Amino acid sequence: MENVLQTLAGQYTQQLALMMAAVAVAAFTVSVITEVTKEIGFLGRIPTAVQVIVLSVILCQLVYWWYVTGTEAAAAWWGPVLALVVAFYVAFLAMYGWEKLAQLWARYRHPGGSA
Numbered sequence: 001m002e003n004v005l006q007t008l009a010g011q012y013t014q015q016l017a018l019m020m021a022a023v024a025v026a027a028f029t030v031s032v033i034t035e036v037t038k039e040i041g042f043l044g045r046i047p048t049a050v051q052v053i054v055l056s057v058i059l060c061q062l063v064y065w066w067y068v069t070g071t072e073a074a075a076a077w078w079g080p081v082l083a084l085v086v087a088f089y090v091a092f093l094a095m096y097g098w099e100k101l102a103q104l105w106a107r108y109r110h111p112g113g114s115a
Helices: 002-011 013-037 041-045 048-071 078-096 098-109
Strands: none
Touching: 013 048, 013 078, 048 078, 078 098
């Protein structure tokens, strides 16, 4: 598995960097919007974690469809599914930060280790 990741990282370094930057920008955007709106109206009555997850899903779906229409790429069935998966990474980063994600990655990268 590690060899596969090294091969992918070697071939697609620029794309991986752009994807990580896009996820970071999305997580930052979700954090800012959540902080500004969490005390407004009905949003003050729902848990902040729920607001972050819903906002992440909406943002990632909008970005996916914006990309599809802007580049005139063909929309595939797996596009919105992939955007949904990415939305949970965005929500995780917005709630817990990069350090917690790095700890989680290290824990599963080396089975048996504690984070």
